[in-house]
Amino acid sequence: MKGTVLGGVLEDVKVLEYCTMISGPYCTKLLADMGAEVVKIESPGTGDEARRSGPFPGDIPHQEKSGLFLYLNTNKRGITLDPGKPMGKEIFEGLVKNVDILVEDTPPGYMEQLGLGYEDLKGLNPGLIMTSISPFGRSGPNKDYKAYQLNTAHVSGQGYLLPIPSPTLERPPVKAGGNSCDCDAGLVAAVAVLSAFYWKGATGQGQFIELSKQEALMSMQRVESVTFANDGVTMTRQAQAQSRMPGGVMPCKDGYVVAVTPEEHQWKALMELVGNPEWSKEDWCKDQRGRSEHAQELNGYLIEWMKQHTKEEIFRKGQALSCPIAPINSAEDLLRSEQLNARDFFVEVEHPKAGRLTVPSSPYRFSKSPLRWERPAPLLGEHNEDVLCERLGYTREDLVKLRETGII
């Protein structure tokens, strides 16, 4: 991996992850990228479900080459283990004894069935911070219901308001693109996990944290979620309030741009950008209210101008005038962004199977403790020997037997 290995913000923090797909792994990735020592537990043989999700190089599925998996598991160590088997359970317990944090995402009640619930584990490690992530939480009528990302996106209220704006309510609401909804849940969990770690640092006390993905996603919509309760207003994806604000998403010569001008001086900057045309001098265009009444007409004028200019041109000229305007960037645009590259937002990792790979790093820079990019995502079971022999004292002969019996 490129760059020097430096002490991370969370160096020496020990984390055990027993999760699949996105939310849980994203939560521990945030910790791992800050220097925490994360050991990821995967099912023997099959591994994390994310290993079977694309993108794959050349579209050829391979359990060590999933772009999703490689992104979500940087800087972690990986072992295979089946805690459902007695020997597997014993190993799991051994691992729990030596960590600060455990993050798991099995269905509510499953860990208790295995005898690995919080009440069992805190006996082994009173300082343990155990976090359980589930779609609907551990109580309430829906607690055992199944939900994929599409479902949590919608049942949290996030989907109902997208896209902004929708041309018609005859078309369904949509979930946000990519896997941002599942990542939201991991991010929200990480805030509580680290806060609990801070408490542990002060008192030595561990605790149990419950996270419902539905509620985590709702927390990102806390303002929109209470409009009915407080004002009897049900916002829709026709986004009346936004459509009264001129600007928004507009097509341009080579794509789309978005402008938002809540302050009067920003509106003036936008007008300067489009050359202070005649219509901008009309009386109705002089204040927010008049403009809001003529929003459709105004947007017609604006789009006419935008369509004659490229997104790059609009972005640079608009920002030079302090107008909040930006291109709608594709993945390609992001990779080429001068700003992101000047900030070394992308890092290169060398992976034994997938080769040299560029991945997005982190959205923050710490002055005292640079983020470390020490290792790529683990191969399936890559650190079985490291972790089980060096940490728990099993012998290499033990490992052979554990492998043969499907425990690791």
Added chain:
Amino acid sequence: MNNGPLQGVRITEFTSAWAGPYATCLLALLGAEVIKVESRRRLDHSRNTSFSTGKDFSGPNESSVFNSLNLNKLGVNLNLSKPKGVEIAKKLVRVSDAVMENMRPGVMPRLGLGYEVLREVKQDIIYLSSSACGQTGPEREYVGYAPTFAALGGASFVTGYEDWPPSNFMGAIDLRSATTSAFAMVAALCHRQRTGEGQYVDLSSQETIAVLVGDTLLDYIMNQRVPMRMGNRDDVTAPHNCYRCRGDDNWISIAVTTDQEWQALCGTMERPELAQDERFSDAYKRWNNQDELDQIINEWTKGQDYYDVMEKLQKAGVAAAPSLSSEGLFKDPHLKERDVFMQVEHPVIGKDWVIAPPWRLSATPAEIKRHAPLLGEHNDFIFHGLLGMSRKEIKELEEEQVIY
């Protein structure tokens, strides 16, 4: 006092709008004492207007949006354009563990409140700056709000209908930036707890969004393919969409990822012949024929109540859940049982509904203890009580429009 895990931590914040205030609100819900510094000179716009509904508030203490984003905080007024205002701000920093600000890069240093200065005031201070594009790089001074963060970060481009322009995003994007700031702040607090060192944290809102869609960038990196909008659809599995239910704009999301779930869906729809149908016999075929599949499912759901559909499908092991509006969320029985909506008593607004903290911590619960501060509500409590300024001095500073 708050029982949260960050009890004993004091944070002074110079933030406005959504992305800054909600970051420290999260920390306040977790027990930190947060002192919000604001001024009549330039009011936080969320005290005036709701960007989500377009509603204008008639006074600075009537905003339910501000209340929702500033719970548990203490509020003081300081005019930072006056040197005396800056001096008092430094006194607050001297008794704080951390500072957060989200002004345009360069503004805090110009005011005399940059990291280098405040580190002199309090050697182990943690100082987090949240901005649109970060504190470094050619675009560091570019201005933006939630819609531009989503656009620059890559979320807009991949959200929406395949045959329609990309989606705009509003305040919810700010709250993602805010949650990321809260995480970074706690990380810096942990670092300080273990080493005694404070530090500077530079957070870029654009990047907070880019990492949430980070895996979509991998497709371009690996295959030079630009991921596009695809509504609710998945790359591999189908059916995977929202279907119309009885009522106005009521929809249910249904996602099928395995053959077993597909069989269960056919059984629940009482269409056993579909389970044998060649067009849908494996995941690949279902994906290729999903337009037809969507029509068939829509026919089945359209006259039904969305909760009935959810229950029938969930009983059969199929993931289904309604797409909830703010009304739907408020009336949802599951959320009701989990007390997700809570009422906060506010001296001006009255009873205001807010969303409960999103985590349940067994030993140190995150709690809503009080409404957001009225403008200048804690001037006396903080300036007199905490900083020991005399009431006479406070009155003079008010007259000089320093405490303003």
